[in-house]
Amino acid sequence: MAKQPTAAEALQTVEASPAAVAVHDRSAWLDLMARGGVVNDPVGSRPHQGREAIGRFYDTFIAPNTIVFDVDHDVVCGSTVFRDLTIVTTMSTGVTLNVPTHLRYDLVEEEGALKVALLAAHWELPTMIVQLARAGVPGLAAALKLTPQMLSNQGVGGVVGFMKGLRRVGAAGKRTAAGFAAAGRRGDTAAVRAVLTSDARLECPAGTAVSVDEFVEQARGLDWTKFVAAGRSVTATVHTGDRAGVALLEFVGHRIERARLYLPQA
Structure with missing residues (x-):
């Protein structure tokens, strides 16, 4: 049985994720994921499982944008790290979104290295949509650009799966x-x-x-x-x-x- 990671080891793995996002290192970001790993972003939308699907997620939502993780605090509980933060995303049209988020990372050990088995992003899709609407023309342009990106990378099913994030408690x-x-x-x-x-x-x-x-x-x-x-x-x-x-x-x-x-x- 793999030993439970220390808090320092868990946080080091988690920190590698925004570090890769900041420099748009697709391979480094994908390499953090476990075999069969899952990204559910936002929670409620259709999850992305496996390197190929997660790669398409990256190409759609991360690659075109500049993303900053404004972290308030982290809590380590066993092999899970919960990160309390605001995700600040500047889209290619210049519109900036500030989305309050709780990020959950479930970690596993694979071949002696910690990997992310689950990345679950708890944020409210309607909040993002409202911010886009209030941004006027740049927000509309961003929305119009995102839809064909999703269609190209993930197909109609990807668009439908993403919009399932609107169904919430x-x-x-x-x-x-x-x-x-x-x-x-x-x-x-x-x-x-x-x-x-x-x-x-x-x-x-x-x-x-x-x-x-x-x-x-x-x-x-x-x-x-x-x-x-x-x-x-x-x-x-x-x-x-x-x-x-x-x-x-x-x-x-x-x-x-x-x-x-x-x-x-x-």
Whole structure:
């Protein structure tokens, strides 16, 4: 069994991704991915799996643009790194988008090197579309240019798969997440149970299953901010004292079926 990476090793692997993006090194970026690795960007859209599909993703969304990762903080939890950041993308027409994001990197060891098995980007596609619309002519030009790029690189199925990112738990999910967070903060176990499915799994820290009572005890006093609804999930930045982490809530219908807290070690 492969040993769990240290926090420093995990962060070094994650940092290599934006470094390759910054210099448009396609091969270096693709080489970070595990065999059969998956990119889901944004979460809710159709995932891209395997080097060929991920390469087409790169050609569509990374190669034509200048992308800056404005990182607020990282949290390492086992073999997962959650990055809390704003992605600043300047498109070829000059329009710049600022998208609040939580990036999840699940890492595995392959032939003695850490690789990215899953890159899941939690951001809200409607936010990007609104920013493009508000940018006027440059935004319209960017949108008109992106569509044929997707058609050329990924076909009609790629366009349809990308637009699936519009289907989200949305504002209702974020309200439920905010209520769940507030109930946990004040130690209201009944209110926490009220928004969970009957078989909900709670993890604190992520990977360690706990009861509702144990979860509430550990969540008591946490501050939750920056709620992001992507697909059937809501992520949020969580603060405890001077430490910051990320919460990942997954929904079935209007209820939470899994809640994971990625918290830094004390």
